[in-house]
Amino acid sequence: MREAGTPGAARRVNDPAGLVRLLSAGDRIYLPGAGAEVPALVDALCAASAPPLHITGAFVPGINPVPVERLPEGSIWSSPFAQPAPSGSQAGGRLRHLPMSYGAFASHLRGATFDVGFVHVSPPDANGLCSLGIAVEFTPIALQRCRRIFAVVNPRMPRIPGAETFALARADAVLELDTPLREYDVGTPSxxxxxxxxxxxxxxxxxxxxxxxxxxxxxxxxxxxxxxxxxxxxxxxxxxxxxxxxxxxxxxxxxxxxxxxxxxxxxxxxxxxxxxxxxxxxxxxxxxxxxxxxxxxxxxxxxxxxxxxxxxxxxxxxxxxxxxxxxxxxxxxxxxxxxxxxxxxxxxxxxxxxxxxxxxxxxxxxxxxxxxxxxxxxxxxxxxxxxxxxxxxxxxxxxxxxxxxxxxxxxxxxxxxxxxxx
CATH class of the missing domain: 3.40.1080.20 (Acetyl-CoA hydrolase/transferase C-terminal domain)
Known part of the structure; x- marks a missing residue:
């Protein structure tokens, strides 16, 4: 596991597929959800060439669809949320719904271990610190339990002074990607x-x-x-x-x-x-x-x-x-x-x-x-x-x-x- 602040020799990649190529079959990975989801990365994880993985993350129904039917054969998705997935997804073991509150899931992650954790952040400031911006959720907890960290640096992620930060020097791989953030528009109240x-x-x-x-x-x-x-x-x-x-x-x-x-x-x-x-x-x-x-x-x-x-x-x-x-x-x-x-x-x-x-x-x-x-x-x-x-x-x-x-x-x-x- 990576200790906080330990510098990594960051490898620069050009696209989400480049990050996926650094993964191995059976790797346990943490994937952030809510506004920190990177849809292009999820698509790359579902590509025909992607390895089967054990993925953990809090993808929120109605905001972050879980592509259970597109995951490579042998992949497993664990989350505190169930999803409107094809019938039998849980019984077949592909979708593991962990019946936990957010507080309980945070405690669960403190005892977990991951091969790779992903983080979606703003560009770094003069001190090399990136903001987690609109979506912190479980990421700082999970990153403490990861052997390697892959960072997606997105200029559209806002820098919020009160948001938690990530030192880019901790990353083992970095992808710079200008991509829209996940949005949610409630519409007009009925x-x-x-x-x-x-x-x-x-x-x-x-x-x-x-x-x-x-x-x-x-x-x-x-x-x-x-x-x-x-x-x-x-x-x-x-x-x-x-x-x-x-x-x-x-x-x-x-x-x-x-x-x-x-x-x-x-x-x-x-x-x-x-x-x-x-x-x-x-x-x-x-x-x-x-x-x-x-x-x-x-x-x-x-x-x-x-x-x-x-x-x-x-x-x-x-x-x-x-x-x-x-x-x-x-x-x-x-x-x-x-x-x-x-x-x-x-x-x-x-x-x-x-x-x-x-x-x-x-x-x-x-x-x-x-x-x-x-x-x-x-x-x-x-x-x-x-x-x-x-x-x-x-x-x-x-x-x-x-x-x-x-x-x-x-x-x-x-x-x-x-x-x-x-």
Whole structure:
């Protein structure tokens, strides 16, 4: 393993295929995800001439597609996220979904070993330090466990003063590549998302620390709370709506607003460059228990695929298929629910699909991603179920009340059968 700061004899290559040619069959490699993904490198890893590899990385569903069907025969992809991959990908061993939160995955990486770790950075400054820019996530942790490090130096990666850095002298191979960064555009919030966001906003007061995920509801929420003051941001991911809060004076000017990644549009990345009020840190800090325990008035807002009448949430399975992972939701939800001034919120539409299937269910139709003791409040467009301090039956009554009206009768009947056994 490479010790931090150990200089390497860097080999310069001309394209992603040149980096892949330096790999050997069976190598264990770490590949950064989110905005640090290099799509051209992923394509090179899937080329006919590429060797089979054991790849580990946190590719995020909806942002970083995992090309399971294109990987060379014998390759294995390990990630804390499942992906909408061909049926049998997990059973066949090609896709290894590690059911871990971001905090747990960070701990897992500290005990792993890799033959090669990839890093995607800005050009170096006068001291030879490159910025990890918009996406730090697990990279600094993984690089400490790598025998060799391959660096992709991209002039489009913004230099953010509060982002972690990488000394280019540590690299064993360097590719200079001018390529667009992964983008995420949430689009216009729907009326449903805006209604849910309005209800969430009632829990966000001046001086709150806000954690949100990605999507139309978090984006709408950030717009609605733009009239608050002294807000702090501490999240796994931040996106374009962050700019609205900053430019509108909603953010606490004394705070350093932290995340492990930023995922948004190219215009947002340009805006982030050289800003000193944002920290982009590794997940062992952003999702670490000690860090989260020190956040004042933490409002953790996460989404789910379904919530049952016990108040448990499924964030990972849909129609019997694993399509995602718990991500950082488990770390933030637990921290917010334990904080005396915090609140853990799950927000979701009341129904899904063309048949308007209820997402408030009698029992979970997937795994329990978040236990009931880590969820304080559940919100749909039909209302707020504040579950704090309630008994089991009282919680069920409140959850039925925020289901879609056409599903409430069936849920009440199902709960009567469940509760009769208590």
């Amino acid at each position: 009326p449903q998302a805006s209604r849910i966001a309005e209800l969430i906003a009632g829990f966000v007061i001046d001086g709150s620390t806000l954690q949100v995920g990605l999507g139309k509801t978090p984006d709408a929420l950030m717009r609605i709370v733009a009239d608050r003051r002294g807000l702090r941001l501490h999240s796994g991911m931040l996106s374009d709506a962050t700019r609205l809060l900053a430019d509108g004076g909603s953010l606490d000017p004394r705070a350093l607003h932290a995340s492990c990644v930023h995922v948004g549009t190219a215009a947002y990345y340009d805006w982030l460059a050289d800003r000193a009020d944002f920290a982009v840190r590794a997940c062992d800090y952003t999702h670490g228990p000690a860090t989260l325990a020190g956040l004042p008035r933490l409002v953790a807002v996460n989404s789910a695929l379904s919530v049952d009448l016990f108040g448990q949430a499924n964030l990972e399975m849909l129609d019997g298929r694993m399509i995602s992972g718990v991500g950082g939701a488990a770390d933030f939800a637990q921290a917010a629910s334990l904080a005396h001034d915090g609140v853990s919120i799950i927000a979701l539409p009341a129904t899904s699909g063309r048949n308007a299937v209820s997402r408030i269910t009698a029992r979970l139709d997937g795994v329990c991603s978040l236990p009931r003791h880590a969820i304080d409040v559940v919100i749909t467009e039909h209302g707020v179920a504040d579950l704090r301090g309630l008994a089991v039956t009282e919680r069920a009554e409140r959850l039925v009340a925020i289901a879609a009206p056409e599903h409430r009768g069936a849920l009440q009947d199902a709960w009567k059968d469940i509760a009769a056994r208590f």
